[in-house]
Amino acid sequence: MLSIPARRTNDVTPSEITPREVFERRRDFLGTAAGFALGTALAPLSAALASEKPLASIKSPLSTPEKPTPLKDVTSYNNFYEFGTDKADPALHAHTLKTRPWTVSIEGLVKQPKTFAIDDIFRLGALEERIYRLRCVEGWSMVIPWLGLPLATLLKSVEPLGSAKYVEFISAADPKTMPGVNRSVIDWPYLEGLRLDEAMHPLTLLALGLYGEVLPKQNGAPLRLVVPWKYGFKSGKSIVKIRLVEKQPQTAWMKANPREYGFYSNVNPEVDHPRWSQASERRIGEFLKRKTLPFNGYADQVAPLYAGMDLKINF
Template sequence: MRKKVPEPPSSEITSESLYLRRREFLKSAVLFTGTATGVGGGLQLLSGRPSGTDGGLPSAPGDAPKKKPRGPYDTDEAPTSYDDATTYNNFYEFGLDKGDPAENAHVLKPRPWTVVIDGEVNKPQTVDIDTLQSWFPLEDRVYRMRCVEAWSMVIPWMGFPLAGLLRRVEPTGKAKYVAFTTLKDPKQMPGQRTSVLEWPYVEGLRLDEALNPLTMLAVGLYGRVLPNQNGAPLRLVVPWKYGFKGIKSIVRITLTEQQPPTTWSRSNPREYGFFANVNPEVDHPRWSQATERRIGELRRRPTLPFNGYAEQVASLYSGLDLRRNF
């Protein structure tokens, strides 16, 4: 059993005006050069002050713009506090306890960084993260996030739809699935020196899931560059699935004809299926999934089918037994 971390008081929930402060990120996030010098310069542009003054993360910009209208994919629920979202994490590459990633992930170097997109595509690519990011306008998406461990958050992400990247590389007629791979580097990721999981971490989606408008690749949260412990510089966000599907620190995206193996379903297929859709009617073998503990709240709340996104995604699984294909 993991150590029990006390819940933060509800008073710590970030105000709406704070998480909307994103002006500097949108102006500057694509201006990294992919070199050590460029990282420092990029952080200076993002934060409006010299880098290194705040642990390598840009500060929240000073003046909030007018309230941004709710987007078509946004939840109207109050976001989890930035502190909680960045210190209560599962990222086993940096340790097993929730606070370990925030403590240990500073050793990860998210620049320079390249991503390989290959497999069943007509235009395979090996691309620098900043070039990749410059291909798409960044979007704000406020999503619910439900962990398989029955706790949840609401996180304002910044990124772009995965569909745009996949269409750019032109999937072949054989492409049925998309596989994702995390960096494997035990020097930077001390948790990989253990055998708690088989490394590198891998995940996968069906192609139609990957092309769904909700599916995104995130490069930031709360208007700031994505912290290392949250999966810098690039992570997957699939809000209707349990959080372990949201693979972090991605270095490869491969389109395949066959369903790819995934880390948790390979490690324990009885408890972690390939689909991992949030389903309150299918319990984990060791706990109920009917309710969840929202970080920052005192009482448990009911869990919604597909984490509240059934209207957008339920049709993807028409005819599929969601109990057997969990």
């Protein structure tokens, strides 16, 4: 009765394709690029910033070779409740967000508490392109080419104290520029948290862009977290404050529904959401569902972080 044509997702734009020679010499390229980037990539980078032209970045071996989800879908299907609870809302309403000037303060158990202007964060190191899978707790997934820096780069620059065990991420909550904040669906501001070792893990990314350009507002501009082995909501958007603390912080979703959302929220096909299964997912653009992988396919890198823990209890 109702026929659904396969979506036309094979239209790969040139920007999505890694040139063959780069692909084949990827590791060589990386080695030189990394060394090169430290010294000289900074000048063109900040120039690119000023003009909002495509951002320069180096490829990362941590990227997945999977085909990225089309930009149109990445920027029109978002959970960002600060702009409304419908997934079409952020693309419609996020234009009011002001991303310059923007500061991020890092405080708490650190030797050098500091407030960064957003442009200073861009200058912390060479941007890397990290193509990551993103798995939403709702049962859909995407593949997104992020641009950013390892969060560890930022955290190391403020020198965490030995007593710091957790990191708390506080998102912006400005009722004037973020209309969704006027409704109390969530106890604003949006809070998220990681254990310090999770935050320092090489996969954990502070994203400043995607698809080669600065982060679109609906995706959490001007900077957001990306923790690819956890459900998407763990990756706070439009972050204004990062606090290093001793005790496990409360998160927005734990406060909203502690039975359904735990602190860890690692992607886990074995642990269902109380109301729906997490065993499979629909990759945006695909018709059939895929099996969900433990830790969203990043088990090799991150499973040791949870050695000896019962992940059914620590969900």
